[in-house]
Amino acid sequence: xxxxxxxxxxxxxxxxxxxxxxxxxxxxxxxxxxxxxxxxxxxxxxxxxxxxxxxxxxxxxxxxxxxxxxxxxxxxxxxxxxxxxxxxxxxxxxxxxxxxxxxxxxxxxxxxxxxxxxxxxxxxxxxxxxxxxxxxxxxxxxxxxxxxxxxxxxxxxxxxxxxxxxxxxxxxxxxxxxxxxxxxxxxxxxxxxxxxxxxxxx
Amino acid sequence: xxxxxxxxxxxxxxxxxxxxxxxxxxxxxxxxxxxxxxxxxxxxxxxxxxxxxxxxxxxxxxxxxxxxxxxxxxxxxxxxxxxxxxxxxxxxxxxxxxxxxxxxxxxxxxxxxxxxxxxxxxxxxxxxxxxxxxxxxxxxxxxxxxxxxxxxxxxxxxxxxxxxxxxxxxxxxxxxxxxxxxxxxxxxxxxxxxxxxxxxxx
Numbered sequence: 001x002x003x004x005x006x007x008x009x010x011x012x013x014x015x016x017x018x019x020x021x022x023x024x025x026x027x028x029x030x031x032x033x034x035x036x037x038x039x040x041x042x043x044x045x046x047x048x049x050x051x052x053x054x055x056x057x058x059x060x061x062x063x064x065x066x067x068x069x070x071x072x073x074x075x076x077x078x079x080x081x082x083x084x085x086x087x088x089x090x091x092x093x094x095x096x097x098x099x100x101x102x103x104x105x106x107x108x109x110x111x112x113x114x115x116x117x118x119x120x121x122x123x124x125x126x127x128x129x130x131x132x133x134x135x136x137x138x139x140x141x142x143x144x145x146x147x148x149x150x151x152x153x154x155x156x157x158x159x160x161x162x163x164x165x166x167x168x169x170x171x172x173x174x175x176x177x178x179x180x181x182x183x184x185x186x187x188x189x190x191x192x193x194x195x196x197x198x199x200x201x202x
Numbered sequence: 203x204x205x206x207x208x209x210x211x212x213x214x215x216x217x218x219x220x221x222x223x224x225x226x227x228x229x230x231x232x233x234x235x236x237x238x239x240x241x242x243x244x245x246x247x248x249x250x251x252x253x254x255x256x257x258x259x260x261x262x263x264x265x266x267x268x269x270x271x272x273x274x275x276x277x278x279x280x281x282x283x284x285x286x287x288x289x290x291x292x293x294x295x296x297x298x299x300x301x302x303x304x305x306x307x308x309x310x311x312x313x314x315x316x317x318x319x320x321x322x323x324x325x326x327x328x329x330x331x332x333x334x335x336x337x338x339x340x341x342x343x344x345x346x347x348x349x350x351x352x353x354x355x356x357x358x359x360x361x362x363x364x365x366x367x368x369x370x371x372x373x374x375x376x377x378x379x380x381x382x383x384x385x386x387x388x389x390x391x392x393x394x395x396x397x398x399x400x401x402x403x404x
Contacts, residue, residue, distance in 0.1 A: 119397075125402045154397075157391070157397055177389060179382070180381070180389075181385075183386070184379075184386030187364045187366055196356045199323060199327055199356060201326070201327075
């Protein structure tokens with residue numbers, strides 16, 4: 001069986017990232033990478049599902065042991081991707097989804113060049129704005145902050161491998177495109193360097 | 203509307219290339235590139251369908267005018283891919299399928315780096331052999347010559363972009379994989395260098 005692909009799926013607020021990823025995971029071929037964090041669980045959050053909640057000492061020792069594929073510090077807490085778990089999923093043949101941001105994506109690409117970086121986008125900034133306002137759940141300040149943040153998130157978009165547009169804000173079309181990317185990557189000569197030898201093997 | 207992709211689909215005898223390509227073309231999104239040749243039509247061959255049958259003078263002047271994307275000479279006759287027709291198909295948004303061999307594929311990749319080179323293969327050499335013999339339509343000599351030729355055809359396989367296996371010798375699975383490759387390529391950052399500017403456009 002062939003190894004799974006490590007997919008980094010990033011996207012600004014309103015890209016429908018969570019819904020698209022949930023759709024992929026629901027199919028059984030994709031597994032969500034659960035991040036480790038040093039922050040306290042919020043009500044309803046389950047250890048090992050939403051995050052691996054670990055101590056700062058544990059987190060730092062994991063960084064030192066090279067067991068974090070990427071990490072970042074935010075508001076005094078660490079967030080990162082445990083490496084062993086990620087590798088185990090890939091070895092099982094499942095594709096791993098990491099829902100992380102541009103900085104983390106670039107950290108991973110350096111350590112694990114086989115990772116596939118996908119940026120999920122609404123069809124346009126205008127549509128993104130409409131979606132965020134349409135939710136009606138956030139203050140104007142928060143909407144503006146999210147929109148502003150999108151400019152930073154896209155500053156480095158050229159380091160990504162693929163752009164996938166989420167046209168309808170739902171899940172199926174973008175999820176299908178991500179599946180197509182996985183299938184194509186698995187057929188790429190880059191991932192099959194020994195094709196000739198294998199072909200003539202008995 | 204986005205431009206179509208130029209797909210070069212090569213494959214040894216028994217790869218099911220013709221069937222897979224016919225399946226793609228039947229869907230309406232793909233157009234077959236009709237080669238030009240200086241050889242005489244065989245009974246049943248239709249000008250403009252099987253080939254563009256042209257004179258040697260015409261062929262040579264097209265080479266000189268840069269209107270052949272690739273060409274080759276075989277048994278005293280020229281075979282080549284007319285450029286104008288190819289470009290017109292791509293501009294219309296349809297994907298163009300060129301069913302050509304390794305040499306021609308490399309010629310095209312040089313002149314038109316946006317071309318996508320796909321090698322279609324039976325799952326193994328052994329299966330290829332079984333398929334060719336199973337047809338029962340060719341002499342042992344011819345079968346052996348085709349099998350031997352496969353070694354040459356795969357010598358340069360690393361210059362291809364993708365390997366697609368035709369597992370069942372039919373059409374749908376391999377055709378679906380080729381569609382996935384087209385979708386993924388169209389989403390690649392390489393083909394969408396201005397994604398950021400376009401995103402923030404009004």
